[in-house]
Amino acid sequence: MIKVGIVGGTGYTGVELLRLLARHPEVRIEAITSRSEADLPVSELYPNLRGHYDDLAFSDPDPERLAACDAVFFATPHGVAHGLAGELLGRGTRVIDLSADFRLRDAQEWASWYGQPHGAPELLEEAVYGLPEVNRSRIREARLIAVPGCYPTAVQLGLLPLLEAGLIDPDHVIADCKSGVTGAGRGAKVPSLLAEASESMKAYGASGHRHLPEIRQGLGDAAGRPVGLTFVPHLTPMIRGIHATLYGRLTGEPGDLQARFEQRFRDEPFVDVMPAGSHPETRSVKGANICRLAVHRPGDGDTVVVLSVIDNLVKGASGQAIHNLNLMFGLDENAGLEAPALMP
Amino acid sequence: MIKVGIVGGTGYTGVELLRLLARHPEVRIEAITSRSEADLPVSELYPNLRGHYDDLAFSDPDPERLAACDAVFFATPHGVAHGLAGELLGRGTRVIDLSADFRLRDAQEWASWYGQPHGAPELLEEAVYGLPEVNRSRIREARLIAVPGCYPTAVQLGLLPLLEAGLIDPDHVIADCKSGVTGAGRGAKVPSLLAEASESMKAYGASGHRHLPEIRQGLGDAAGRPVGLTFVPHLTPMIRGIHATLYGRLTGEPGDLQARFEQRFRDEPFVDVMPAGSHPETRSVKGANICRLAVHRPGDGDTVVVLSVIDNLVKGASGQAIHNLNLMFGLDENAGLEAPALMP
Amino acid sequence: MIKVGIVGGTGYTGVELLRLLARHPEVRIEAITSRSEADLPVSELYPNLRGHYDDLAFSDPDPERLAACDAVFFATPHGVAHGLAGELLGRGTRVIDLSADFRLRDAQEWASWYGQPHGAPELLEEAVYGLPEVNRSRIREARLIAVPGCYPTAVQLGLLPLLEAGLIDPDHVIADCKSGVTGAGRGAKVPSLLAEASESMKAYGASGHRHLPEIRQGLGDAAGRPVGLTFVPHLTPMIRGIHATLYGRLTGEPGDLQARFEQRFRDEPFVDVMPAGSHPETRSVKGANICRLAVHRPGDGDTVVVLSVIDNLVKGASGQAIHNLNLMFGLDENAGLEAPALMP
Amino acid sequence: MIKVGIVGGTGYTGVELLRLLARHPEVRIEAITSRSEADLPVSELYPNLRGHYDDLAFSDPDPERLAACDAVFFATPHGVAHGLAGELLGRGTRVIDLSADFRLRDAQEWASWYGQPHGAPELLEEAVYGLPEVNRSRIREARLIAVPGCYPTAVQLGLLPLLEAGLIDPDHVIADCKSGVTGAGRGAKVPSLLAEASESMKAYGASGHRHLPEIRQGLGDAAGRPVGLTFVPHLTPMIRGIHATLYGRLTGEPGDLQARFEQRFRDEPFVDVMPAGSHPETRSVKGANICRLAVHRPGDGDTVVVLSVIDNLVKGASGQAIHNLNLMFGLDENAGLEAPALMP
Incomplete structure (x- = not known):
C-alpha cells in the first residue's frame, strides 16, 4: 500500500x-x-x-x-x-x-x-506539468507534479490536436468557458450563495483571469510558438462541471478533423472523442475522471468549434491528481478512477 | 383602451x-x-x-x-x-x-x-422587423411586426455599435450564447426535464441553428455587407435568461469603445450600457424588458468581447412585442414594462 | 407622497x-x-x-x-x-x-x-402584530408595526380557520415547512452556498427554531388557549418561497372545510383559497404578495392537511410590510402590490 | 459470474x-x-x-x-x-x-x-418484500423479490424502531416526504420540465398516493396491528433524493430514543443512525446505497420527529435491488455498493 x-x-x-x-x-x-x-x-x-x-x-x-x-x-x-x-x-x-x-x-x-x-x-x-496526455513519460519519473487547473485541462485537451498539427491560426484562439460554482471553492462568499448564483449566468474576469497564462503556456508548447488566446470564463448555476467552447480559425483545408481527434487520443483512457455531430453534456462526466470532446465545423467554413467537458473536481483536479499518482508509482492508470459518471 | x-x-x-x-x-x-x-x-x-x-x-x-x-x-x-x-x-x-x-x-x-x-x-x-433600437420609426407605421427572436435580440444589440461603425472584421464574428430552458418552450420533451437539464451544460445546434439566418440578416444590415457569423447556443440550467458572449476582431484602433456603446444607446429606454469593467448577470434582467451590455477589450488586444444579457421571455419575446405595440399605437414606450427585474 | x-x-x-x-x-x-x-x-x-x-x-x-x-x-x-x-x-x-x-x-x-x-x-x-388578516383595524391606527415572520405568516394563515372555529385538537398541531434559501439572508455562510445547498434537502432547527414562539403566540390567540405545536423547518434548493404543510387532528365532524376556508378569507385581497383538491406551488406566488391555500382531508379521516404557500420575501416580509403601510396611511391596500407572480 | x-x-x-x-x-x-x-x-x-x-x-x-x-x-x-x-x-x-x-x-x-x-x-x-432490514433471511431464500418503493423505504426505516417497540400511537402517524424529480421517472411530462419544477415546491397526491398502501402494510407488520398513516409527498427541485420527515406521538416515556435507533440498526450496513441532534442532508447519500436517520424529540414533548434520507434511485430502487441480489446469491452484501456519495 x-x-x-x-x-x-x-x-x-x-x-x-x-x-x-x-x-x-x-x-x-x-x-x-x-x-x-x-x-x-x-x-x-x-x-x-x-x-x-x-x-x-x-x-x-x-x-x-x-x-x-x-x-x-x-x-x-x-x-x-x-x-x-x-x-x-x-x-x-x-x-x-x-x-x-x-x-x-x-x-x-x-x-x-x-x-x-x-x-x-x-x-x-x-516540476512536471501533470497533464498525462502530454507528459505521461515525464510524470512517470517525476518527484514534483503541478496538477493542471480545471479550465486549462478542458481547454488544452480540446485544442491540442489542432495546434500540434498547425491547423488553426495560433494568434486568434478563443476559449469561452462555463464552470459550475465549485470552481470558486468552498469559501463563504456572497456571489457563491445559492440565492445569488442560481437562476443566473454571468461572465467574470473577462479582462484577465489567473488561468490565462497557464493555458497560454500549454497551448504555446503544443503550437511550438506563442499563442494569442482570448479566454472568458462564466459562472454557471450548477455544482460541478466545465464546458469549454473553443473556436479556432482554420489556416487551410484540415482534412478529417474527427479522425484526427480520434487518432490523437486513441490510447488515452481518460479522453473520449465522441461521434461526429455530438454535443457532450457536463452531466455525462459528473464525478468521473474523463474529458469528453466533440469537434464541429459549422457550414464547412473556416471556423472549427471544439466542445470539451470535464468535471472540474475530477479530471480538472483530484481525479487527475490520482492519475498522476498512479503513473508515478507504476500502478494501473485506472486505479480508483473506474466509476462511471453519476447520471442523472 | x-x-x-x-x-x-x-x-x-x-x-x-x-x-x-x-x-x-x-x-x-x-x-x-x-x-x-x-x-x-x-x-x-x-x-x-x-x-x-x-x-x-x-x-x-x-x-x-x-x-x-x-x-x-x-x-x-x-x-x-x-x-x-x-x-x-x-x-x-x-x-x-x-x-x-x-x-x-x-x-x-x-x-x-x-x-x-x-x-x-x-x-x-x-413586415417590419420589430427591433426598436434599429427600426423605431418604421415600427410606428407598421401593420405587421416580426418580433425578433431571443438570441437575435441579444446578439444584435451587442454587436450593432461595432458593426455599424465598421470597427470589427465582419467575416469572423463569434456569438457564444447561453440560454435558460424556457427558450425550448413548454413542450414535454425528455431533454427539457429537470432531471436531464439541471446540473448540466451543453451546446446544441453547433452545426446550424434556425436563429442563425435571422442574426446574419440583422448584422448584415448593420454592417452594410454580409457577415460571417459562428453562432453556438448552449442550454443552461436556469429557467429564464440569455447570456450572449460576443467576440469580434478589431480592424484598427477603435477609440473609446465604452463611450461608443453609451452613445449608441443613449436614448434607448430598454438598453443599459453598464459601466466599464462590468459583467452583467442574467438575473439582473429576470422578468424585465431590458438588455444590459458590457464591452471589454482583454489585454488591450485586437479582440473585443461584448457581454449581453436579456430575459428571453421579455426583451427576447413578449416584452419586446409589447414595446412594439406601444410604438404602433403611440403609447408611452414604457407602458406595461416599468417593473424592475426580480432579484434575487 | x-x-x-x-x-x-x-x-x-x-x-x-x-x-x-x-x-x-x-x-x-x-x-x-x-x-x-x-x-x-x-x-x-x-x-x-x-x-x-x-x-x-x-x-x-x-x-x-x-x-x-x-x-x-x-x-x-x-x-x-x-x-x-x-x-x-x-x-x-x-x-x-x-x-x-x-x-x-x-x-x-x-x-x-x-x-x-x-x-x-x-x-x-x-406594537401591533402586522398580520392584516387578523389585525386590520388595529394596524390602521398603529404607530409601530411588527411585521410577521415568513414561516409564521404561512403557518398562521393556514391554521386560522381551523383554530378559530375549534375544529382541531390544539395540543397536537404540526407544521412541516420548506423554505427557499433567501430565508437565511444574504450573509456569506458556507451552508448557503450553491455548492452546498443545491441538489439537497434538509431539516434544521428540529429541536427548536426562533419562529416557534411567534407562531405559538399567534395560534394561541386564534384558539383562545395555548397551542401545542411541532414546527420543523427545511431548507429547499430554491431562491424564494415557503411551502407550509400543516397537519391537525379533527376533534369532530368539521362540516365543509373548503367553504369554511373560502368564507374566512372572502374579503382578503392577499389570501387565495384554491379550489378543492388543489396543490399550490410556491412558484405561483414568486414575487407576489399573496398566500395561496388548499385544504385536504385524506381518506375522509380525522386528519386535516392544509397546504400554504407564500413568497418569503413578499407576503412573508416586504410585501406584507407595504400592505401595513398602505393600511396605516389609508391608501389602497393593493398599492405597489398588484403585479402577478413571475411564472415560469 | x-x-x-x-x-x-x-x-x-x-x-x-x-x-x-x-x-x-x-x-x-x-x-x-x-x-x-x-x-x-x-x-x-x-x-x-x-x-x-x-x-x-x-x-x-x-x-x-x-x-x-x-x-x-x-x-x-x-x-x-x-x-x-x-x-x-x-x-x-x-x-x-x-x-x-x-x-x-x-x-x-x-x-x-x-x-x-x-x-x-x-x-x-x-414474493418476498425486499427490505433487507426486515426480511434478510427470507430474501436469502427467495426466488421472487418485490423491491420496496422509494418513499416506503425511507418511511419504514425511520419508523420501524418506534413501531416495533410500541412507542408511538399507531393510529396517528404522519409522513411528510420530499422527493427529487427522478421519482417521477423519465417520462416527458410538462410538470417535470425544468421550467416548471425548478424554483418551486409543491405537494401532490395529498388525498392519496399509490405508495400509501405499501407503507401501511409494512408499518402494520412492524406494529403488529393496522397503522393510521397520513402521507403527503412533495416535489422538490432537485434530481435525486428523498427526505422523509416523520411524526409520531409518544404513548409514554420512550427511554433513550437515540440508543434505541442505534441498537435497531447496529448490524445494518446500509442504515446510518447519525449522532443525536443531526439533520441529515439528502446530498450526503447522493448516488450511495444508504439511509441516514436522525431522531429528535422537540422540547422533550410527546412528539417524536424522525428525519430519514435516501437516494430514491439507489437505496430507494436500484441499489436496494442489488443488495437483494447479493443476499440471494450469497455474495458480500456490499458488492457493487461501496462507493461513497457524491458530495458536493
Whole structure:
C-alpha cells in the first residue's frame, strides 16, 4: 500500500480526493491536515464519508508525519506548497500539488498574476506539468507534479490536436468557458450563495483571469510558438462541471478533423472523442475522471468549434491528481478512477 | 383602451404577455386562443394569474373575434401566423407575430431552414422587423411586426455599435450564447426535464441553428455587407435568461469603445450600457424588458468581447412585442414594462 | 407622497422593498441606510434597480433624516429596531419593523430565544402584530408595526380557520415547512452556498427554531388557549418561497372545510383559497404578495392537511410590510402590490 | 459470474442498475431490453456509460435470452412483471422486480390502486418484500423479490424502531416526504420540465398516493396491528433524493430514543443512525446505497420527529435491488455498493 498525505483537506478538492481514494485498492491515507479543523473527524465535515473513514480526523500539519508518506497531495490555496514541497522532496516524499504553485515555468509571470513573489523558484525546473496526455513519460519519473487547473485541462485537451498539427491560426484562439460554482471553492462568499448564483449566468474576469497564462503556456508548447488566446470564463448555476467552447480559425483545408481527434487520443483512457455531430453534456462526466470532446465545423467554413467537458473536481483536479499518482508509482492508470459518471 | 387578442396563449410567451399586460394601463385582452385548452380559464393553467384574469378563458381561434381586436399577438409555433395574418390585416387588425414567420426577408431561406414553403410571401415586404433600437420609426407605421427572436435580440444589440461603425472584421464574428430552458418552450420533451437539464451544460445546434439566418440578416444590415457569423447556443440550467458572449476582431484602433456603446444607446429606454469593467448577470434582467451590455477589450488586444444579457421571455419575446405595440399605437414606450427585474 | 426611509437596506428584504416600492404610486424613498455600504448607489449593489433609483445611494443611519420621514421600515437584524424605534416614534415617524424585535409580546420570552435582553420593552404594549388578516383595524391606527415572520405568516394563515372555529385538537398541531434559501439572508455562510445547498434537502432547527414562539403566540390567540405545536423547518434548493404543510387532528365532524376556508378569507385581497383538491406551488406566488391555500382531508379521516404557500420575501416580509403601510396611511391596500407572480 | 438481465432498461432505475453494476465484481449483464430503443447502444442513450458497456445494446425482450440468466431485474412500469415473472421463475431464473407489481400482499388492494386486475396473484405468496432490514433471511431464500418503493423505504426505516417497540400511537402517524424529480421517472411530462419544477415546491397526491398502501402494510407488520398513516409527498427541485420527515406521538416515556435507533440498526450496513441532534442532508447519500436517520424529540414533548434520507434511485430502487441480489446469491452484501456519495 502506498501511504499518502493530504495537506489542506477541507476544501472541495480535498474531499474529492477522499471520495475517490476510498475506492483505490493501493492507497492508504496516513494524514489529512487542516489548521482550522484540527481534530475534527472528516466524516463530520463531509457526512458522505461516514462509514468510509471513520477513524480519520483532520490534524495540524506535521512535517514529520507528512514526510513519512510516500506521496503528499497539496489541496491548498496558492503559496502553501511553495513552503513545504522542498522539505518533503528532500526527505524522499513525492509531491502532487493541486494548487497553482508550480504550474507556470516562469517565476516572474507567477508573481505578477498572484501578487506575491514565487516562494520556491528553485523547484520549478524539476516540476512536471501533470497533464498525462502530454507528459505521461515525464510524470512517470517525476518527484514534483503541478496538477493542471480545471479550465486549462478542458481547454488544452480540446485544442491540442489542432495546434500540434498547425491547423488553426495560433494568434486568434478563443476559449469561452462555463464552470459550475465549485470552481470558486468552498469559501463563504456572497456571489457563491445559492440565492445569488442560481437562476443566473454571468461572465467574470473577462479582462484577465489567473488561468490565462497557464493555458497560454500549454497551448504555446503544443503550437511550438506563442499563442494569442482570448479566454472568458462564466459562472454557471450548477455544482460541478466545465464546458469549454473553443473556436479556432482554420489556416487551410484540415482534412478529417474527427479522425484526427480520434487518432490523437486513441490510447488515452481518460479522453473520449465522441461521434461526429455530438454535443457532450457536463452531466455525462459528473464525478468521473474523463474529458469528453466533440469537434464541429459549422457550414464547412473556416471556423472549427471544439466542445470539451470535464468535471472540474475530477479530471480538472483530484481525479487527475490520482492519475498522476498512479503513473508515478507504476500502478494501473485506472486505479480508483473506474466509476462511471453519476447520471442523472 | 386598445383591444388585443392573443393566438396560441398556452406557451411561455403567451403567459408572459398576460403577466405583463396585467399591468398595462391602456390594453384590454379580448381573446386568447388555444385549440387544445379551449374553455379552460387561463388562471387554471397559470395559477400566478389567479385574481388577475378571472373571467378570461382560452377559446378556439375565431377569426371574427380576433378581427374585432385592434391588434393580435401570435405566440404560436412557426407557420400559424402565415395562415391568419393576411386576413387580419385585411380587416384592419394589426399583427404582432412573436414566431419566426416574418423575420426573414427571403422566403426561400425561410423555407430551407423550416423545411416547408413560406406560407405568406406576399406579406414579407410589408413586415417590419420589430427591433426598436434599429427600426423605431418604421415600427410606428407598421401593420405587421416580426418580433425578433431571443438570441437575435441579444446578439444584435451587442454587436450593432461595432458593426455599424465598421470597427470589427465582419467575416469572423463569434456569438457564444447561453440560454435558460424556457427558450425550448413548454413542450414535454425528455431533454427539457429537470432531471436531464439541471446540473448540466451543453451546446446544441453547433452545426446550424434556425436563429442563425435571422442574426446574419440583422448584422448584415448593420454592417452594410454580409457577415460571417459562428453562432453556438448552449442550454443552461436556469429557467429564464440569455447570456450572449460576443467576440469580434478589431480592424484598427477603435477609440473609446465604452463611450461608443453609451452613445449608441443613449436614448434607448430598454438598453443599459453598464459601466466599464462590468459583467452583467442574467438575473439582473429576470422578468424585465431590458438588455444590459458590457464591452471589454482583454489585454488591450485586437479582440473585443461584448457581454449581453436579456430575459428571453421579455426583451427576447413578449416584452419586446409589447414595446412594439406601444410604438404602433403611440403609447408611452414604457407602458406595461416599468417593473424592475426580480432579484434575487 | 408619503416619505419613507429604510434602515438596513442591503439585505434581501431591503432590496425587495425597493423593488416593490418602485411601482408604488404614493411613496417616495427619502433615505436608505447601511453602515457597511454607505455612499454606494443602490443600483450598484442591485443592478436590477438600474434605471429605477439612479440617484439613491446607501447612507449612514442619520436619525434626523429618518425622523423627517413619515414612516421608516427596519430591514435589519434583530436588536437594531429596539434602539431606534422609540426615538422615531417620539418624533412622529411611524415604524414598520420587519425584524423580530416587536413580534413577541413577552419580553422575557424574546430574551430567552434571542440570547440578549429585550431592548425596548416599554414599546411592546403599543406594537401591533402586522398580520392584516387578523389585525386590520388595529394596524390602521398603529404607530409601530411588527411585521410577521415568513414561516409564521404561512403557518398562521393556514391554521386560522381551523383554530378559530375549534375544529382541531390544539395540543397536537404540526407544521412541516420548506423554505427557499433567501430565508437565511444574504450573509456569506458556507451552508448557503450553491455548492452546498443545491441538489439537497434538509431539516434544521428540529429541536427548536426562533419562529416557534411567534407562531405559538399567534395560534394561541386564534384558539383562545395555548397551542401545542411541532414546527420543523427545511431548507429547499430554491431562491424564494415557503411551502407550509400543516397537519391537525379533527376533534369532530368539521362540516365543509373548503367553504369554511373560502368564507374566512372572502374579503382578503392577499389570501387565495384554491379550489378543492388543489396543490399550490410556491412558484405561483414568486414575487407576489399573496398566500395561496388548499385544504385536504385524506381518506375522509380525522386528519386535516392544509397546504400554504407564500413568497418569503413578499407576503412573508416586504410585501406584507407595504400592505401595513398602505393600511396605516389609508391608501389602497393593493398599492405597489398588484403585479402577478413571475411564472415560469 | 452471475448472469443478469434487465427488462425495461431505458428509465432511471435501469441506467442506475447499469451504473452500479459496472463496478460489481461478480455480475455480468447478459441482456437489457427495451421495445422502444431496441438495437440502440446503451452508451448512446446514457453517455456516462461510454467506456463501460461499449458492446451492450438494448434488445427486444426475448424470454429465451432472459431465461438463460441467473436473475432478471424488472425496471418497468407496473403490470409488466406480472406477465413475465411466472415464466422466468418456472425456468429457474430468479426475479427482482423494482416495480410495484408484487409489493402488496393483497391482490384486491393492488387492483384498486392501480386500476387494473392483478396479473399474477398466484405468485403473491411466494414474493418476498425486499427490505433487507426486515426480511434478510427470507430474501436469502427467495426466488421472487418485490423491491420496496422509494418513499416506503425511507418511511419504514425511520419508523420501524418506534413501531416495533410500541412507542408511538399507531393510529396517528404522519409522513411528510420530499422527493427529487427522478421519482417521477423519465417520462416527458410538462410538470417535470425544468421550467416548471425548478424554483418551486409543491405537494401532490395529498388525498392519496399509490405508495400509501405499501407503507401501511409494512408499518402494520412492524406494529403488529393496522397503522393510521397520513402521507403527503412533495416535489422538490432537485434530481435525486428523498427526505422523509416523520411524526409520531409518544404513548409514554420512550427511554433513550437515540440508543434505541442505534441498537435497531447496529448490524445494518446500509442504515446510518447519525449522532443525536443531526439533520441529515439528502446530498450526503447522493448516488450511495444508504439511509441516514436522525431522531429528535422537540422540547422533550410527546412528539417524536424522525428525519430519514435516501437516494430514491439507489437505496430507494436500484441499489436496494442489488443488495437483494447479493443476499440471494450469497455474495458480500456490499458488492457493487461501496462507493461513497457524491458530495458536493
